[in-house]
Every structure is written in structure tokens, then in C-alpha cells.
Amino acid sequence: MASAIYHMLPKALSEGSVKLFRSCDPKNFSDGGQLRDFLYVKDAVAFTTLFLKNDASGIFNIGTGVPQVGRSWLVLSLQLLARSLRLNISICLQSS
Numbered sequence: 001m002a003s004a005i006y007h008m009l010p011k012a013l014s015e016g017s018v019k020l021f022r023s024c025d026p027k028n029f030s031d032g033g034q035l036r037d038f039l040y041v042k043d044a045v046a047f048t049t050l051f052l053k054n055d056a057s058g059i060f061n062i063g064t065g066v067p068q069v070g071r072s073w074l075v076l077s078l079q080l081l082a083r084s085l086r087l088n089i090s091i092c093l094q095s096s
Helices: 004-015 041-053 070-080
Strands: 017-021 086-090
Parallel strands (some): 017 086
């Protein structure tokens, strides 16, 4: 599954705006400020290969262990490309 940044960046570049999710927990997270752990796809492949070569079984949670604000990755990408951005905040997605 491609990252949200991968999907958002083309629209942000062409339209100058992007839609982010509204925070369901505004006391702890600003709109678009939800935390995620980003992992480089080649690192995920390396871990999966290691598990397969060693006959490991079970459920493995791999990641950096360092949560990042998704919005900051998008803003940084656009800053590096010298582009401005309008953030449109949409619905709150709550898990049941």
C-alpha cells in the first residue's frame, strides 16, 4: 500500500491544496497532526526476507518506533519543492 504522502503530493502540486482528516481527539492531536510510524519499503522487505530465511512465524510489528506527524512530511516535501500549500480539513475517522 502506497503512503498517504505518495497519494497526496501530486494533487498538492497540481492544485496547491490537500485534504487532511480532522482530529477526533483535538485535546491530544491537532487537525492533520495524527501520529504515524513511517518505514522505508526496502527496510520492510529486508525484515520480511530475514523472517522467511529463518523460518520465523507469527505476527511481527516492524517500524522505527518513532512516531511522526504525517502533515509535517507533506509540508516538508512541498517546502523542498518551493511550493505553497492550502490544507483542507475534512471528516474525522473514528475506529469502532
